Amino acid sequence: MDIKYLKSFIKIAELGSYTAAAAHLNYAQSTLNNQVKSLERELGYPLFDVINNKIYLTNEGVKLLDYAYRAVDHEIDFFNSINQESVGKHKISIGAVESIMSSFVIDAVGEFLKIHPEVNIFLDQDIAGNLFQSLKENKLDIIITMGDPIVSENIAVIGQKKVQAKFFSRKDHPLLQQETVRLSDISQEKLVLTGNNSYVKNRFDEIARKSKIKYNSNIRSNWASVVMSLVKKDQYVALLPEYLIYPILDDSDIVILDVDDFNLEFYLQICHHKGKSLYPLHKELVDLIKLKWMENEQLVR
Numbered sequence: 001m002d003i004k005y006l007k008s009f010i011k012i013a014e015l016g017s018y019t020a021a022a023a024h025l026n027y028a029q030s031t032l033n034n035q036v037k038s039l040e041r042e043l044g045y046p047l048f049d050v051i052n053n054k055i056y057l058t059n060e061g062v063k064l065l066d067y068a069y070r071a072v073d074h075e076i077d078f079f080n081s082i083n084q085e086s087v088g089k090h091k092i093s094i095g096a097v098e099s100i101m102s103s104f105v106i107d108a109v110g111e112f113l114k115i116h117p118e119v120n121i122f123l124d125q126d127i128a129g130n131l132f133q134s135l136k137e138n139k140l141d142i143i144i145t146m147g148d149p150i151v152s153e154n155i156a157v158i159g160q161k162k163v164q165a166k167f168f169s170r171k172d173h174p175l176l177q178q179e180t181v182r183l184s185d186i187s188q189e190k191l192v193l194t195g196n197n198s199y200v201k202n203r204f205d206e207i208a209r210k211s212k213i214k215y216n217s218n219i220r221s222n223w224a225s226v227v228m229s230l231v232k233k234d235q236y237v238a239l240l241p242e243y244l245i246y247p248i249l250d251d252s253d254i255v256i257l258d259v260d261d262f263n264l265e266f267y268l269q270i271c272h273h274k275g276k277s278l279y280p281l282h283k284e285l286v287d288l289i290k291l292k293w294m295e296n297e298q299l300v301r
Helices: 003-015 018-025 029-043 059-088 098-115 128-136 183-187 199-210 224-233 242-248 280-300
Strands: 048-051 054-057 091-096 120-125 142-147 155-170 191-194 219-221 237-241 254-257 264-273
Touching (some): 003 018, 003 059, 029 059, 054 059, 091 128, 098 120, 098 224, 128 142, 128 264, 142 199, 142 280, 155 199, 155 224, 155 280, 183 199, 191 199, 199 237, 199 264, 224 237, 224 242, 224 254, 242 254
Parallel strands (some): 091 142, 191 219
Antiparallel strands (some): 048 054, 142 264, 155 237, 155 254
16 A cells, blocks of 8 residues: 555545645645545545535545554654664775775764764775775775776776875985986885785886886885885885875975876775665765865875
C-alpha cells in the first residue's frame, strides 16, 4: 500500500473535500481521485460515500484512516531513526599515500572532527596499489593518491589537482653557487630519495634513464619527514612533492633547487568506487581536503 496514497487519503478525510485536499497537497484533483480508486481496488471496498455533494467515510474508510495515521507515524519514526543513526554512528574510512596523509588529510580530518565529533574516522596509509585494492574490496570509502589521470570504469574521481616534485637542499649547499643547475649536476650529489614503491621515485628513475643519467642514492626512506630531517642536517639533495616543501620554507634553512632540465608533474586524485554510496558527511570531508589543497597552492604561488 503506497504511503503517498495514504497521506492523500488522510488529507481528503480531514478536509472533507477532494478539491480542498488537492489544493493543500498541490495535486490535480484527478490525481487524488486515481489514488483513492487505487486504494479501493486494493482493499476491495469503497472508502467514501458521496451524499448531496458531501463526502463521508464508509466503515472501511474509518478503519483505514486509523491505519493510515499509524502508518505515517511509523514512517516518520523510521526516518528519524535513520537520520539519527547516520549522524550519530557514522564511520568514514579514508586511505592515502604517506605524503598526502601527512600534509592534507590529517589537517582536514582534524577540522572535520571539530564540527562532527560524533563521527568515527578510520585512516589507512598505504601505497597506491593497495589503496585501490581496498576500494575494490569495500574496505575504504575514499582514497587520495598520486599519479597519472585515472581512467577507469569502476573508479570515480571527485577531486584532482596537478602538482610537481621538486629537488631541495639546505641554503648553504654548494649547488646554489652555480648560475644554472642541471639534472647531471644533481646526479653527482648525495641524493636522498623515497622508497622503491614511491611514485615520485619511480618517475624520477624513468626521467634519469631517458636522460641517460646515473645517480647514486644510498639513503632511501618511505617517510617524507625522515627525508626532510636528513637534508636539514647535512649536504644532501632530496626530491619530494612540492606540497611537502613549500610549507616549511619560511621557517627552515631549506631551499628549492631550480633544475633547468627537470620537470616532474603528476596529479593528486580523490577517488571512490562507483558502486559506493557517498553521504553528505563524506562530501563535506572531501571539500575540506580540497580546501587544504587550495591553501597549499597559495604557498606554492
